Amino acid sequence: MIVAERKPFDEIKESIQDYKKVLVVGCGTCVAVCLTGGEKEVGVLSAELKLSQKAESAPAVFGEATVQRQCDFEFLDEIKDIVGEYDALLSMACGAGIQFLAERYPEIPVFPAVDTTFIGVNKDVGWYEERCRACGSCALAMTGGICPVTMCAKSLFNGPCGGTNQGSCEINKDQPCAWYMIHERLSKQGRLDNIMKICPPNDWRNQTPQTLIQPGYEERIESSK
Amino acid sequence: MNTKQQNDVETIDMATDIAVIGGGYVGLKAASQISENGYNVILAPHNDTDVNFSRLNVPSTEIDRLKALEKEVADNTNVEILPASTLVEATGVPGNFTLKFLSADTVVEKKAGAVVVASDTAVNPLNHIYGLNPAANVVSLSELENLLASEETKKEIQTGEKTVAFLVGFAHEGSPVLMKRILNSVSEIVGLDGCSAYVYVNNIKVADDGLERLYKQCRDNGAIYFKLEKAPTVKQENESLTVSFHDPVIRKDIELNPDIIVYEESLTADEANLCLAETLRIDLGPMGFLQKENVHRLPVSSNREGIFVVGSARDVQSLSKSFADVDNMVLRVKQLIGDGTKSIPAKAVVDREKCTICLTCYRCCPHGAISWDDKAIISSVACQGCGICASECPMDAIQLVDFTDDEMADRIKEAAAVTAANTPKIVAFCCQNSAYEAGLAAKAFNYELPAGLQLIKVPCAGKIDIHYILDALVEGADGVLVLACHHGNCKSESGNTYAQWRINDAYRKLAQVGIEKDRLEFATLASNMASGFARIVIDMEKRIGQKKD
Missing domain, CATH: 3.30.70.20 (Alpha-Beta Plaits)
Structure with missing residues (x-):
């Protein structure tokens, strides 16, 4: 899932200070699962905003809405009848959702309430760890299911480097060495020969915005153009 | 909110097979009594028992009765025994648990309506603490019990006119259960003509029925107790034994040479408990037993409905108390499973x-x-x-169902709207099991309470959403109290803990929005603490009243 964290309250407050009617828009998928931007957090953030404006003579009005996913136009449509009542939108979705909300309602300023941090896993309630950088060319087949791009400080495709230190990374003793872990995993699976193969360099095309069309849907997309 | 499901009473088929984990005396007793009440039993004795059933830690006086029980259970067609088994997986809900046992290298899957955990205690000899090596004349308490149980060896002790020294309570704190066994052995020794008993003892644990009497009776019959603060020095040289110590009564150093030394043993939780707790998703309590120190769990509940812990599974217990557990457990099983159907309204809906x-x-x-x-x-x-x-x-x-968010929001709005002239408005979220009762009592006893105080009842402090706390302040409350049960006294084990965490989170949030920390307070109460309740609310009124002025 995509993991995000709430922005500092002051930053959120400052970004919307010129607006009198703000709709806080939550997203019911990834950011809800990581307890950052679902319906509960929408309620909590708007309560905080209301409290911070209590002393003001004319406090702003805060509305609340949560859609299933802000990365789908169909779900964004569900708030079309109410967005007109507001002069700013405060999105609690990931960066993709925030942009899609802004694209769907281009006439209204949209502000982010969260920082999108990584693609990660859920270790326990409220505890997430990064596992993927969305680099666009997955090496996990060769590396025993451990991502060197994410887990190695140098994102080495052919490691380890000289800084590996008895299972730890040279940058920090608490940071495991990705290539040590890869070696251990492959060794356990009897696939250690994988580590001797040269892993080709990554295709860094993903430095420009990418589009993915699933092969089975190419004709559908073509016909709708 | 799914209103359709609200107030629906669900009728549920409950499996009437009951799984009993543990094949010791208590496990057998549980199986026998459950079966007597018309339910089928799946009895899963531990995989580390040589035979089907464990005779660990059973007093020799009970062996005949235990043998009879073993036979009865083995012959009972309503009890299915899975020999030498380990629970490897447990899924499902009360009335419909699916359990997988590894029994004799095969995985056996069973359905059960309820699960009873009756693990044994582990017996640990403590000779090493005294620097003793087990020998014919240096024996553990269990070994002595066995010697006394057999007429032949008992006679040997008698004809040898043996002096037996007991080492008690220096290697560990001990318990009344162990003390009873020790005193029974002491009683037997002094009952043998020509034999005598020395008991070197730290604290004498007599907090159980008849133990004080037994202690005195042994003394009256000639047992000599040396009540010492530290362990005597014990020398074991070939066959000769020397115990030297400072007698605090006659204030002299004394050396004695007993014929037999009996060293103590400790009773600890079965190591299997750790895995059982994980597999059954029940809380592990202190010292590896399967019950938390929480009054709401007594006598035989775990944190999960339909999973009961009896006897040594939940604490070091005497056999009679373990059997009382079995009686209690059978009542709970009958209450839960009944005749196999249960009509129950949903308390929470998704x-x-x-x-x-x-x-x-x-x-x-x-x-x-x-x-x-x-x-x-x-x-x-x-x-x-x-x-x-x-x-x-x-x-x-x-x-x-009884505390929906919409109803709670209305209640918060209503409470925060009540005004009393010149006094702060205080909204107190109160757990119905403690603080709410304390609040009602405070009113009934005419304690001085703030005029602007409003109580909001919640089923458990765990229901107090951070959103409710902020909402109360948004709606105009000057102060918010979150009143939970004391630590270790929450019916839901961690409701008070969750409430405390949320308060801490709320403090961070309030600091960011510029609201003083003292407008929010978390406190724990018991239901009988009317004056404690009054003090907490009055303190808050004074504190935030000053700010208001």
């Missing part, structure tokens, strides 16, 4: 449209009441209605 299946509820539920298909499912039988899940759900997809 809005399946909103649920994003993040598993937060599953991970937070202290009662193991939540599972999932493509959405979260709350078992009506297992759910205790604490509301921890509802307050943690990031999509507000779970509603307690």
Whole structure:
């Protein structure tokens, strides 16, 4: 899932200070699962905003809405009848959702309430760890299911480097060495020969915005153009 | 909110087979009594027992009765025995547990309506603490009991006119259960003509029925107690034994040469408990026993409905107390399973449209009441209605039938709107098991209470959503109190803990929005603490009243 964290309250407050009617828009998928931007957090953030404006003579009005996913136009449509009542939108979705909300309602300023941090896993309630950088060319087949791009400080495709230190990374003793872990995993699976193969360099095309069309849907997309 | 499901009474088929884990005396007793009450039993003795059943830690006086029970259970066609088995997986809910046992290298799957855990205690000899090596004349308490149980060896002790020294309470704190066994042996020794008993003892644990009497009776019959603060020095040279110590009564150093030394043993939780707790998703209590120190769990409850812990599974217990546990457990099983159908209203419902299946509820539920298909499912039988899940759900997809978010919002609005001239408005969220009762009592006893105080009843402090706290302040409350049960006294084990965590989170949030910390307070109470309640609310009134002026 995509993991995000709430922005500092002051930053959120400052970004919307010129607006009198703000709709806080939550997203019911990834950011809800990581307890950052679902319906509960929408309620909590708007309560905080209301409290911070209590002393003001004319406090702003805060509305609340949560859609299933802000990365789908169909779900964004569900708030079309109410967005007109507001002069700013405060999105609690990931960066993709925030942009899609802004694209769907281009006439209204949209502000982010969260920082999108990584693609990660859920270790326990409220505890997430990064596992993927969305680099666009997955090496996990060769590396025993451990991502060197994410887990190695140098994102080495052919490691380890000289800084590996008895299972730890040279940058920090608490940071495991990705290539040590890869070696251990492959060794356990009897696939250690994988580590001797040269892993080709990554295709860094993903430095420009990418589009993915699933092969089975190419004709559908073509016909709708 | 899924109003359709609200107030629906679900009729549930309950499996009438009951699984008993542990094949010791208590496990057998449990199997026998459950079966007497018309339920089928799946009896799963531990895989480390040589035979089907364990005779660990059973007094020699009980062996005949135990043998009879073993035979009765083995012959009982309503008891299915899975020899030498280990529980490897447990899923499902009360009335419909699916259990997988590894029994004699095969995985056996069984359905059970309820699970009874009756693990034995482990017996640990403590000779090493005294620097003693086990020998013919240096024996553990259990070994002495065996010697005394056999007429032949008992006679040997008698004809040898043996002096027996007992080392008690220097290697560990001990317990009345052990003290009783020691005193019984002492009693037997002094009852043998020509034999005598020295008891070197630290604290004499007599907090059980008849133990004080037994202690005196041994003394009257000639046993000599040396009540010492530290262990005597014990020398074991070939066959000769020397015990030297300073006698605090006659204030002299004394050296004695007993013929036999009996060293103590400790009783500890079965090591299997650790795995059982994990597999059954029940709390591990202190010292590895399967019950938390929480008064609401007594006598035989675990944190999960339908999983009961009896005898040594939950504490070091005497046989008679363990049998009382079995009686209690049978009552609970009958209450839960009945004749196999149960009609029960849902306490919490999941809005399946909103649920994003993040598993937060599953991970937070202290009662193991939540599972999932493509959405979260709350078992009506297992759910205790604490509301921890509802307050943690990031999509507000779970509603307690009696405390919906909409009703709570109305109640908060209403409470925060009540005004009393020139006094602060205080909204107190009160757990109905403690603080709410204390609040009502404070009113009934005419304690001085703030005029602007409003109580909001919650089923458990775990239901107090951070949103409610902020909302109360938004709606105009000057102060908010979150009043929970004392630590270790929460019916839902961790409702008060969740409330405390949320308060800490709320403090961070309030600091950011510029609201003083002292407008929010967390405190714990018991239901009889009317004056404590009054003091907390009056203190808050004074504190925030000053700010108001």
